[in-house]
Amino acid sequence: MSxxxxxxxxxxxxxxxxxxALPFLRRYAGDTIVVKYGGHAMxxxxxxxAFGHDVALLKLVGVNPVVVHGGGPQINTMLxxxxxxxxxxxxxxxxxxxxxxxxEMVLSGSVNKQVAALINQAGALAVGxxxxxxxxxxxxxxxxxxxxxxxxxxxxxxxxxxxxxSHIDTRVLYALSGSGVIPVIAPVGIGDDGQTYNINADTxxxxxxxxxxxxxxxxxTDVPGVLDENRQLIPELSAEEARRGIASGMISGGMxxxxxxxxxxxxxGARAAVILDGxxxxxxxxxxxxxxxxxxxxxxx
Numbered sequence: 609m610s611x612x613x614x615x616x617x618x619x620x621x622x623x624x625x626x627x628x629a630l631p632f633l634r635r636y637a638g639d640t641i642v643v644k645y646g647g648h649a650m651x652x653x654x655x656x657x658a659f660g661h662d663v664a665l666l667k668l669v670g671v672n673p674v675v676v677h678g679g680g681p682q683i684n685t686m687l688x689x690x691x692x693x694x695x696x697x698x699x700x701x702x703x704x705x706x707x708x709x710x711x712e713m714v715l716s717g718s719v720n721k722q723v724a725a726l727i728n729q730a731g732a733l734a735v736g737x738x739x740x741x742x743x744x745x746x747x748x749x750x751x752x753x754x755x756x757x758x759x760x761x762x763x764x765x766x767x768x769x770x771x772x773x774s775h776i777d778t779r780v781l782y783a784l785s786g787s788g789v790i791p792v793i794a795p796v797g798i799g800d801d802g803q804t805y806n807i808n809a810d811t812x813x814x815x816x817x818x819x820x821x822x823x824x825x826x827x828x829t830d831v832p833g834v835l836d837e838n839r840q841l842i843p844e845l846s847a848e849e850a851r852r853g854i855a856s857g858m859i860s861g862g863m864x865x866x867x868x869x870x871x872x873x874x875x876x877g878a879r880a881a882v883i884l885d886g887x888x889x890x891x892x893x894x895x896x897x898x899x900x901x902x903x904x905x906x907x908x909x
């Protein structure tokens with residue numbers, strides 16, 4: 609069967625794309641890439657399907673992806689169904705004993721298995737786990753203080769069972785990756801006393817990336833990346849430039865904790881972290897396998 613001129617043109621373009629990706633495939637072969645999955649990319653069915661295919665492709669071309677997912681909207685839906693009210697401080701959900709059980713059920717149950725299924729359906733092998741499995745994410749209670757605007761007196765906030773990683777045991781992750789399996793992690797940790805903690809997914813992903821000395825931490829968000837004073841995307845920042853951006857106010861609002869997570873990850877051992885727009889189809893592949901990375905890369909040095 610002979611190809612039409614149009615079919616031949618399309619095939620040639622596809623071959624050219626593959627050829628142009630070869631240097632990038634070599635660069636990341638055998639490397640660990642941690643992907644924080646959440647936001648719009650998680651809620652849109654087409655983007656979710658594309659994400660599953662992209663992660664599967666990473667594994668099939670010799671990269672070792674590790675996925676850490678969020679699930680805020682799904683938690684909200686379940687809490688509403690159970691008539692449990694939520695409140696937030698600095699983006700952190702105040703978590704009492706009843707709520708932490710619901711959060712674990714949603715994150716470690718339905719959401720975790722759905723994300724793993726996306727990757728499995730794309731032809732790779734993914735296994736959903738939580739940070740409690742193998743004591744992988746050891747956590748301590750997160751503390752926050754607020755300053756009264758009138759008296760300027762600081763007081764401690766009781767966030768309940770909101771935690772932050774204190775130690776990442778990488779043995780389970782290396783065992784899975786070394787067996788050809790993609791770990792998909794729900795951000796639930798465990799304290800020394802056996803208490804379950806709800807951990808922010810960005811924070812968990814940054815801690816995992818640092819502990820694994822990942823080549824990249826890819827943070828899928830609902831924004832293009834870090835913008836300058838003229839609202840233009842900044843392609844790359846050093847750690848020092850990122851800190852100056854926070855101090856000057858150029859980096860503000862909800863972008864601050866994301867940049868701080870990237871800084872913590874590179875300080876702990878990750879080579880670089882990238883804040884990506886998860887609303888862009890195939891954002892992870894564009895960042896890794898083309899010269900036109902769509903986000904903001906933050907380097908440790």
